[in-house]
Amino acid sequence: MTIIGVGLIGGSLARVCKEKNLIGRITGFGRNESNLKKGVELGVIDSYTLDLKEAVRNVDIVLLATPVGVMVDIVKIMIPHLKEGTIITDVGSVKGYLVDKIEELLPKGIPFVGGHPIAGSERSGVESSLPTLFKNYNCILTPTEKTDREALKKIEELWYSAGAKVILMDAKDHDRILAAISHLPHVVAYALVNTIGDICKEEDNLLSLAAGGFKDFTRIASSDSVMWCDICLLNRDNILEIITQFKGALERLRRYIKEENGTRLKEEFNKANSIRNLIC
């Protein structure tokens, strides 16, 4: 197996494969040589190369685990060097665009399985990778009519071995749902932290007073900016739509506060309490 992008997610899946002896040699490819060296030192990958052609030659599985914005270009470059039967799969947080583009590009005989493990952390890099990262988390796979069933089965088994619960879903549904439960919270957290940052210029000690609740709430605003920029651009329409809905919900609260309408405000807060209880 070759892992393109040996970071938190790619590294964690590599660790699973090593620990459970699922797969032969694991090669890492990336742009950052010191990160790849660290991957070898930590035993996450067996070897690395900075040459993409070499990286994908003669392997059974290529796992795309880079920021989603560069995946299609990487696929374009690797295609002439792939042997027939190499399964391409990914872990990108956006699926519709990627699945469409990659399926369009790949020749017959090179199966693709779109995937997205809904696990992770605001940390990044191979040094944060853990073989238990996916345990009990959902992993969404987004097969299409074109998807090779044998390839799908192999990738499903890989995620089962990592302890994940595999869910099959249409790529477009995935993107709409993830826009709501993951992409919107990230955008909101970034906006919230930037709001606080702007005020800090005027208020001394503001940040140092931030309580536990604020830290938890804004943890995801520490997430990698390149990765999240890519996600926002590739799932643009769904994210714009959900931001509009969020603005409506926020505006309702703002209006009830402005009008000092305690009854409505409590109703809104109670509604959130109930929904939150359904999640946890």
Add this chain to the structure above:
Amino acid sequence: MTIIGVGLIGGSLARVCKEKNLIGRITGFGRNESNLKKGVELGVIDSYTLDLKEAVRNVDIVLLATPVGVMVDIVKIMIPHLKEGTIITDVGSVKGYLVDKIEELLPKGIPFVGGHPIAGSERSGVESSLPTLFKNYNCILTPTEKTDREALKKIEELWYSAGAKVILMDAKDHDRILAAISHLPHVVAYALVNTIGDICKEEDNLLSLAAGGFKDFTRIASSDSVMWCDICLLNRDNILEIITQFKGALERLRRYIKEENGTRLKEEFNKANSIRNLIC
């Protein structure tokens, strides 16, 4: 000491007093008798009463630990029954309005010290109280020109004993800062969870897919609705102001996503990364 409202905060401070033997008997007052009974059973308070007059008669300290919306009315009722020298203090999340009103109401000889321990949790009720709740957290006290210095010293010592770091601050500054670091995040979390709730009606399995990040991010949307309604109404102007600033920050992100301006989007995300790193 008498604690008016034996919940998470009042109960936790009572536990500190018991554990460190700081204070004689602790009486609890509240509306919910089963909660007060539980307080006695758990050893948090020594006794309770449902009669406010009786509760505050002949005590050294009265701690107001109810939702902030009822504190002023409670003070009005208790005044005729207080002995000279009884210190009134509170733990409310809003200070300006309360400090003004309570100082105006209390006669000479009954000192008031406004306070707000910036600790807590989305849990509530005496059964969640912990003697360590305030340890290493900030507790803001908001003395004014009128504040009795001896009373202030006593309340400072109480919070030091609880392990808190005491910060003295102007009540108006407190409200502006807390609007940013605590009240805004709560309003945003409530709006976010309600947005997801509205979509759930159309999308199956949406909530069950919510990842760890979403759960952490929305934890504070489980907070008590009455308490947060009161806070929003009593710190209305600061909260409206900060919501407006937040809407501006969100709108910037929305625009950059809409315009597919990756450079600006990454700048905004990097800015949030840096601010977040200053906090943690």
